[in-house]
Amino acid sequence: MPEKFKQLLDSNNLQDAADYLQTLPDTDAQTWLMRGRLRSRSGDMSGALSCYHRALHIDPNCGEARTLIEMSNAIFDFRDPELLNP
Numbered sequence: 001m002p003e004k005f006k007q008l009l010d011s012n013n014l015q016d017a018a019d020y021l022q023t024l025p026d027t028d029a030q031t032w033l034m035r036g037r038l039r040s041r042s043g044d045m046s047g048a049l050s051c052y053h054r055a056l057h058i059d060p061n062c063g064e065a066r067t068l069i070e071m072s073n074a075i076f077d078f079r080d081p082e083l084l085n086p
Helices: 003-010 014-021 029-041 045-058 063-077
Strands: none
Touching: 003 014, 003 029, 014 029, 029 045, 029 063, 045 063
8 A cells, every 4th residue: 555545544634545546547456455445444334345346356366355355244244132132
């Protein structure tokens, strides 16, 4: 992940991070990973998951995309009966 994007994301400057991503090629898996991280930070987990899948489609060997997909799926699949039935 480019340092500039990391700094923008870490400082919660999401609009500038989104603007930065617009300058990157759509054909690069790393671009889609960063878009997914931005969407995740914005609270759009389903959008983030779509971005991670796009990254994996571009680069089937992208281990980071696979890991992020697994993590996202684990979040979606989480169920706590105690929280659902107090």
